[in-house]
Amino acid sequence: MLDINLIRNQPEFVAEKLSRKGVTVDFTDFLEQDRQRRQLIRQTEDLKAEKNKTSALIPGMKKDGKDITPVLAEMKKISDAVREGDEQLARLDQEQNRFLASLPNLPADDVPAGGKENNQVIKISGEKPAFTFSPKHHVDLVEAAKLIDYTRGAKLGGSGFWVYTGDGARLEWALLNFFIAEHLQDGYQMLLPPHILSYDCGYTAGQFPKFEEDVFQLKREDQESFTHFILPTAETALVNLHRDEIMDEDTLPLKYFAYTPCYRKEAGSYRSEERGMIRGHQFNKIELFQYTVPEQSDAALEELVSKAADLVEKLGLHYRVSKLAAGDCSASMRKTYDIEVWIPSMNDYKEVSSASSAGDYQARRGSIRYRAKKTGKPAFAHTLNASGLATSRIFPAIVEQYQQEDGSILIPEVLRPWMGGQKKIDIAP
RNA sequence: GGAGGGUUGGCCGAGCGGCUUAAGGCGCACGAUUGGAAAUCGUGUUUGCGUUAAUAGCGUAACGAGAGUUCAAAUCUCUUGCCCUCCGCCA
Numbered sequence: 001m002l003d004i005n006l007i008r009n010q011p012e013f014v015a016e017k018l019s020r021k022g023v024t025v026d027f028t029d030f031l032e033q034d035r036q037r038r039q040l041i042r043q044t045e046d047l048k049a050e051k052n053k054t055s056a057l058i059p060g061m062k063k064d065g066k067d068i069t070p071v072l073a074e075m076k077k078i079s080d081a082v083r084e085g086d087e088q089l090a091r092l093d094q095e096q097n098r099f100l101a102s103l104p105n106l107p108a109d110d111v112p113a114g115g116k117e118n119n120q121v122i123k124i125s126g127e128k129p130a131f132t133f134s135p136k137h138h139v140d141l142v143e144a145a146k147l148i149d150y151t152r153g154a155k156l157g158g159s160g161f162w163v164y165t166g167d168g169a170r171l172e173w174a175l176l177n178f179f180i181a182e183h184l185q186d187g188y189q190m191l192l193p194p195h196i197l198s199y200d201c202g203y204t205a206g207q208f209p210k211f212e213e214d215v216f217q218l219k220r221e222d223q224e225s226f227t228h229f230i231l232p233t234a235e236t237a238l239v240n241l242h243r244d245e246i247m248d249e250d251t252l253p254l255k256y257f258a259y260t261p262c263y264r265k266e267a268g269s270y271r272s273e274e275r276g277m278i279r280g281h282q283f284n285k286i287e288l289f290q291y292t293v294p295e296q297s298d299a300a301l302e303e304l305v306s307k308a309a310d311l312v313e314k315l316g317l318h319y320r321v322s323k324l325a326a327g328d329c330s331a332s333m334r335k336t337y338d339i340e341v342w343i344p345s346m347n348d349y350k351e352v353s354s355a356s357s358a359g360d361y362q363a364r365r366g367s368i369r370y371r372a373k374k375t376g377k378p379a380f381a382h383t384l385n386a387s388g389l390a391t392s393r394i395f396p397a398i399v400e401q402y403q404q405e406d407g408s409i410l411i412p413e414v415l416r417p418w419m420g421g422q423k424k425i426d427i428a429p
Numbered sequence: 430g431g432a433g434g435g436u437u438g439g440c441c442g443a444g445c446g447g448c449u450u451a452a453g454g455c456g457c458a459c460g461a462u463u464g465g466a467a468a469u470c471g472u473g474u475u476u477g478c479g480u481u482a483a484u485a486g487c488g489u490a491a492c493g494a495g496a497g498u499u500c501a502a503a504u505c506u507c508u509u510g511c512c513c514u515c516c517g518c519c520a
Contacts, residue, residue, distance in 0.1 A: 041479055045489045052489090055501055059447045068500090075500035198510095246476085367477095375484055378476080 001364035002103050008034065017106040020113035022327040030099060037092045044085030051078045101203075102210070105361040107326035108335040118325035119338075125309070126318035128342055133405040137345040138396035139276040142168060144407050146428040147399070148277065160266065160281040167425045171398070171411070172284065174418035175391050176259060179286045179311060183257045183388060186307065188288065191258040193237035196228050201240040204366030206332030206358070207232070216263050234258040234287035235385045239358075242291060242381075243366040249373045252381065253300060254291040257388060259284070276396060278343070278350060283392035290384045293370065294360065297382035301357045304386035305337045308353035311389050315412045317397050318342040320349055334359045339389075341397040350393045355386030 007014050011027040018025050054075055061068050112118045129135075142148040147168025153161040164172045184190060196218060202208035207215070217226035231237055238256055247254075262285050277283070288307065290300045305321065312319045319341045329336040333356040340349035360380035363369065369378040402410040407427040411419055 038479065041489085045479065048490085049488060051501090055447075058501075062447080072500045077500095079500065377484060 001100055001361060002106065003360075003364070004034075004100065007031070014106065018103065020107050020111070020326040021104055021329070022115060023104060025103070030096075033092065034096065037089070037096065040085060040089055040092070044082060044089060047078055047082050047085065051075065051082060054078065101365070104331035105206075105329075105334045105359060107329065108357070108359075111323065111329070111335050112325045113327075114325045115327035116325065119328055120323045120325075121320050122323050122337075123309070123321040125313055125320065126316075128318055129344065129401050131344075131403075135344050135400065135403060136407065137276070138343075138399045141399045141403055141407065141409065142276075142396075144427040145409060145425050147171065147425065150276075157281065160279070162277060162280065167419075167422075170419050170422075171415065171425070172391055172395060174411075174415040175389075175394060176284060176286060177418040178314075178414055179388055180257075180259065182311060182314075183286070183288065183307075186255075188255040188257045191238070191241075191256050193231075193234060193241075193258055193260065195231055195260055195263075197231050197236060197240070198228055199226065200243070201231075201236050202229060204243055204362060204368075205236045205239050206330075206362055206365060207236065210331065213267070214265055216265060230263040231260060232264045233262045233387075234260040234285065235289065238287060238289035238385065239362050239368075239383055240366060242368050245368065246378050247291070247370040247381065249293060249370050252291055252293050252370055253296055256289045257286055258289070259286045261285075262390070277392050278346075278396065280392060283390060285390040285392075286388050288355075288386045288388040291368070291370075292382045292384065293372075294379075294382050297357050297359065297384060300382075300384050301335065301337070301355060304384055304388075305339070305355040308339050308355055308386050308388050312339060312341055312352060312394070314414050315394065315398065317394070317401055317412075319352070329356065332356075332358045332361050334361065341393055342401065343393070343397055344400045345396075350397075351390075352393045352397070353387035353389050356384065358383045358385075 002014065007027055008031065011031060015025050015027060054071060058068055058071060058075075061071065107113075112120060139150070143150070145168070146166055147164070149163040149165050153163045156163065180190065199208065202212070202215070212226075215232050216230040218228040218230065219226040237260070238258055241256070242254070261282050263282050266279055266281060288304055290297075290304065292300045309319070309321055319339055322338045322340065324336040324338055336354055336356040338351050339353040339355070341352045342348075343350050359382055362383045363380040368381050368383065370381050371377070372379045398412060399409055402412065404410065404424075409425045411422060411424055416423060
């Protein structure tokens with residue numbers, strides 16, 4: 001949600017920022033309606049004031065035994081006028097909120113305008129592994145080593161699901177354990193939130209109403225629209241933790257991380273080059289999240305990016321970091337860095353972490369505030385999130401980048417403690 | 430799944446149609462008192478919206494949420510969220 005006062009005072013400025021995201025808006029009609037709306041508020045509130053005054057007379061008159069019939073008639077008249085004003089206002093409010101809620105966040109000043117093609121690679125770490133043999137695709141590798149069972153996954157859940165088996169399950173869990181240990185060491189608090197969330201959570205995160213179709217919706221038999229959904233990322237849960245709260249400034253920054261599977265419909269987004277575990281309906285992810293005061297959010301974003309990058313680095317994988325152009329950031333975000341790992345078989349980099357600052361956009365939607373010490377007044381907090389990390393692309397990257405000529409896979413050193421010291425995975429007999 | 434009870438300002442808790450501008454207490458802040466402190470006394474102590482140069486005033490709204498009855502709703506009716514107790518079922 002954008003600050004309506006900013007739109008009132010500097011509509012051209014807001015429109016220009018939005019155009020960098022590829023969104024064209026003309027606020028003329030909106031501002032005119034806003035003026036009318038405020039005038040109606042004034043009129044209706046004046047009527048309410050009159051109503052309150054008149055109503056206060058009644059008990060005294062009754063006590064004195066006076067005839068209150070004319071006052072009752074007057075009250076009736078005012079009440080009807082108030083009701084009419086309130087109804088009209090409710091309609092205008094709804095219209096205005098719908099419009100405001102549909103506007104994406106404004107990009108930060110240093111974010112390039114335009115779409116994907118304007119993303120800037122700002123860091124490349126390591127080098128593409130040079131194979132002395134012909135490297136295999138991760139699907140072939142994990143099937144040979146019996147790490148993932150795609151066939152039975154599809155039997156259980158349909159296309160886009162898989163089963164981790166044996167060392168594959170252990171490797172997956174080792175990754176999560178490694179991430180958890182790192183985040184705990186950095187002073188982040190671990191959370192395990194519910195996976196089923198109520199509708200409001202999706203609204204606060206900025207995913208609803210626009211992206212309602214992207215999540216698995218849960219509906220009660222007796223209701224028309226869905227009331228709950230399965231979370232597409234732990235971010236949706238974490239951003240709602242302090243919804244409708246006013247926190248002490250002293251408690252900020254709050255640093256959390258959560259492990260959840262992420263459930264996404266991914267309808268129509270399957271591409272043939274993404275066979276395997278690049279894009280599934282369910283994948284494991286650890287999500288980092290921070291609540292900060294506005295002055296600290298830029299530094300917090302840098303911290304999150306470097307934390308996520310550090311994990312990929314410690315796994316010994318070749319990756320790069322990009323700053324996304326305005327149009328490639330999701331709607332709620334003012335600035336996003338993507339960390340992309342090299343997948344040899346795709347000859348491309350795939351996202352393993354997206355680190356973003358929402359500024360106060362989500363805070364406004366969810367009324368997430370803190371009491372500013374300086375003024376003593378409530379102010380909107382800033383929210384930031386980053387994957388740390390999603391395993392569904394890290395796993396293939398490890399398998400492909402660490403593959404040996406005989407089809408075995410070396411286990412990155414940092415993961416070995418969580419795999420009983422095991423150093424490599426051989427192809428299954 | 431069934432039957433009850435509850436939901437009120439930061440917290441506890443009264444109020445069950447209009448003398449409530451939400452009693453009283455606790456906590457917190459400031460002031461008085463004191464050599465200093467405790468105790469005591471006094472004052473203040475929510476958020477949104479509108480108006481405004483204003484974080485000053487004034488107005489307005491909010492007693493879990495939504496709808497209704499009424500001239501008037503924290504208070505009555507209906508729907509619903511959540512919490513508690515008991516019963517049933519089940520991992």
